[in-house]
Amino acid sequence: xxxxxxxxxxxxxxxxxxxxxxxxxxxxxxxxxxxxxxxxxxxxxxxxxxxxxxxxxxxxxxxxxxxxxxxxxxxxxxxxxxxxxxxxxxxxxxxxxxxxxxxxxxxxxxxxxxxxxxxxxxxxxxxxxxxxxxxxxxxxxxxxxxxxxxxxxxxxxxxxxxxxxxxxxxxxxxxxxxxxxxxxxxxxxxxxxxxxxxxxxxxxxxxxxxxxxxxxxxxxxxxxxxxxxxxxxxxxxxxxxxxxxxxxxxxxxxxxxxxxxxxxxxxxxxxxxxxxxxxxxxxxxxxxxxxxxxxxxxxxxxxxxxxxxxxxxxxxxx
Amino acid sequence: xxxxxxxxxxxxxxxxxxxxxxxxxxxxxxxxxxxxxxxxxxxxxxxxxxxxxxxxxxxxxxxxxxxxxxxxxxxxxxxxxxxxxxxxxxxxxxxxxxxxxxxxxxxxxxxxxxxxxxxxxxxxxxxxxxxxxxxxxxxxxxxxxxxxxxxxxxxxxxxxxxxxxxxxxxxxxxxxxxxxxxxxxxxxxxxxxxxxxxxxxxxxxxxxxxxxxxxxxxxxxxxxxxxxxxxxxxxxxxxxxxxxxxxxxxxxxxxxxxxxxxxxxxxxxxxxxxxxxxxxxxxxxxxxxxxxxxxxxxxxxxxxxxxxxxxxxxxxxxxxxxxxxxxxxxxxxxxxxxxxxxxxxxxxxxxxxxxxxxxxxxxxxxxxxxxxxxxxxxxxxxxxxxxxxxxxxxxxxxxxxxxxxxxxxxxxxxxxxxxxxxxxxxxxxxxxxxxxxxx
Numbered sequence: 001x002x003x004x005x006x007x008x009x010x011x012x013x014x015x016x017x018x019x020x021x022x023x024x025x026x027x028x029x030x031x032x033x034x035x036x037x038x039x040x041x042x043x044x045x046x047x048x049x050x051x052x053x054x055x056x057x058x059x060x061x062x063x064x065x066x067x068x069x070x071x072x073x074x075x076x077x078x079x080x081x082x083x084x085x086x087x088x089x090x091x092x093x094x095x096x097x098x099x100x101x102x103x104x105x106x107x108x109x110x111x112x113x114x115x116x117x118x119x120x121x122x123x124x125x126x127x128x129x130x131x132x133x134x135x136x137x138x139x140x141x142x143x144x145x146x147x148x149x150x151x152x153x154x155x156x157x158x159x160x161x162x163x164x165x166x167x168x169x170x171x172x173x174x175x176x177x178x179x180x181x182x183x184x185x186x187x188x189x190x191x192x193x194x195x196x197x198x199x200x201x202x203x204x205x206x207x208x209x210x211x212x213x214x215x216x217x218x219x220x221x222x223x224x225x226x227x228x229x230x231x232x233x234x235x236x237x238x239x240x241x242x243x244x245x246x247x248x249x250x251x252x253x254x255x256x257x258x259x260x261x262x263x264x265x266x267x268x269x270x271x272x273x274x275x276x277x278x279x280x281x282x283x284x285x286x287x288x289x290x291x292x293x294x295x296x297x298x299x300x301x302x303x304x305x306x307x308x309x310x311x312x313x314x315x316x317x318x
Numbered sequence: 319x320x321x322x323x324x325x326x327x328x329x330x331x332x333x334x335x336x337x338x339x340x341x342x343x344x345x346x347x348x349x350x351x352x353x354x355x356x357x358x359x360x361x362x363x364x365x366x367x368x369x370x371x372x373x374x375x376x377x378x379x380x381x382x383x384x385x386x387x388x389x390x391x392x393x394x395x396x397x398x399x400x401x402x403x404x405x406x407x408x409x410x411x412x413x414x415x416x417x418x419x420x421x422x423x424x425x426x427x428x429x430x431x432x433x434x435x436x437x438x439x440x441x442x443x444x445x446x447x448x449x450x451x452x453x454x455x456x457x458x459x460x461x462x463x464x465x466x467x468x469x470x471x472x473x474x475x476x477x478x479x480x481x482x483x484x485x486x487x488x489x490x491x492x493x494x495x496x497x498x499x500x501x502x503x504x505x506x507x508x509x510x511x512x513x514x515x516x517x518x519x520x521x522x523x524x525x526x527x528x529x530x531x532x533x534x535x536x537x538x539x540x541x542x543x544x545x546x547x548x549x550x551x552x553x554x555x556x557x558x559x560x561x562x563x564x565x566x567x568x569x570x571x572x573x574x575x576x577x578x579x580x581x582x583x584x585x586x587x588x589x590x591x592x593x594x595x596x597x598x599x600x601x602x603x604x605x606x607x608x609x610x611x612x613x614x615x616x617x618x619x620x621x622x623x624x625x626x627x628x629x630x631x632x633x634x635x636x637x638x639x640x641x642x643x644x645x646x647x648x649x650x651x652x653x654x655x656x657x658x659x660x661x662x663x664x665x666x667x668x669x670x671x672x673x674x675x676x677x678x679x680x681x682x683x684x685x686x687x688x689x690x691x692x693x694x695x696x697x698x699x700x701x702x703x704x705x706x707x708x709x710x711x712x713x714x715x716x717x718x719x720x721x722x723x724x725x726x727x728x729x730x731x732x733x734x735x736x737x738x739x740x741x742x743x744x745x746x747x748x749x750x751x752x753x754x755x756x757x
Binding site for chain 2: 020076
């Protein structure tokens, strides 16, 4: 009898076929349609950015964990996910130095310095993005005019479709149609702005696989849609343009930095949606989604407490 | 058919693997060379031995008893000779004083006294349950006569037989319902009489429709008994979940089912009560499912209490493949065994042998707040926060997040992508909170 090899652990003794690497791989699979679309539109530019960010993300994690004397955790794929996300939210024609800084801040500071995956309060990719966005001196647009560009670098990029949203009908500015926003319009800013459809395709996969739940993205999208109309803007345009879809389905749903209960998630989504519309309308035309999600992240500990579920059989305090 | 099945909110769908043994009729397990009968097999006070080494015992003879109300006597499961009384590790690893019996080569059948069960009073039924050593046979082993004595101000109007058998792999209750439906209905009627309930429900999960059909025909002439079908979901058979699914009544935190007028009993216990009442037979044997991909011929065995696991493994054709985990009980709540030496007790529903392909031992990592544990918790707790509080030794916080309300079904750990053993942390928190309250 092979009884000497029996393993003794506490129950339960069965497990669902899921773990963190499987889920992170699912996120990468879900990002792939948008990544492919970006590669088609931006070609070598996109390839370079994504590869660079991924490598820097991995190196940052290795370095920081070494410095902090922690076990390496590369095999959870979370660094790769963050790297790809940073590349996707950054303008295509941004200087590589910016990409390196953004990725290092994302993985090295926003994640590892906070204690590693699970302990970070803010979405790492967005933290890195916003850091660079602010530090490069309020870049006038997504044009890529960052001041440190080497000679010969093509900085002329089409005006971002988001400018249209802030200024309303802008006769001098041709803006993409809904279809253009869904399936890609020529070089209009960040990699991910190659078309919301590709992002949604990946989102459907994440929902199907149970990696994310529908509450947060639904709340964000509906809030942006309705509030935009209330403020006299084109709501459909508002949800299709910019990073709303990527933010709603891939960033705001980040496990670590979102609330854990259904009601908490709905309120979280509404907070983010309101912030997006207000920032876009009264503030900067771009970067609104990133800022809004980071603001939402700050509410998470409170939302978890306030929306703690009523335990089974407990009577509500009258 | 399209009608929605009764159920609760939360829970999981583990791989059930019932087909390994659900078609196997109950067979008698062989009698081992030596039986180890622990003097505590139940929640409550341990028994004091009534026999001494060298004594001859008869099958069904009482060999241990306690004065305390919350306790249950134990009986010899074979006729034989008491070899010794010593401390032996039970299935949890705890050292329990046990009576070791060497069985006679020739086993006589238990000879009881037939009794008319029609006119037994509540008092008599409780006495019969106690004398027969009845306990809940689903695993927790709570003394049955205590359950049959609900507080006077909380009248019980409904007795529920838990025929869910929601634990994966186990089929002992399924076989009992299928093979002995009349006895189960009789047992249910006795339970109803014992607590003065007008109504009885047998709740069966939808993956045992053959058992449900058998019970429906067995109870056709009993207007007060009905058979209800429940969704196949774990932990459908947890007391509070089952009561809610069938009646919509919610047992408040920290309270017992009698709070909402219910009594829940296990299939095996109800049949054992019928046997005890009609013949005087005490609880000295039970059906144990021996199954899993790690045994050759899975089956359901009528097993004498005190039989070592190894005897049952042999009865099931021995180990096969690469047995990696040997579990006493079901795979969601049972106890992993270091060897096959532990003895079957009254609460042993199964012996499950898992092979390496079913054992996923990932390394525990930091919680990533995916909220899957919150989604599946049938008690609507936030298991991750109980774990966090336990890690930080913040026992007041662990209690605030509901550690005491957790009944350790294990759904959270089943679904956790970070391999966090929540149940282990909760047990630690419960022990610490209890210790603090004693002070």
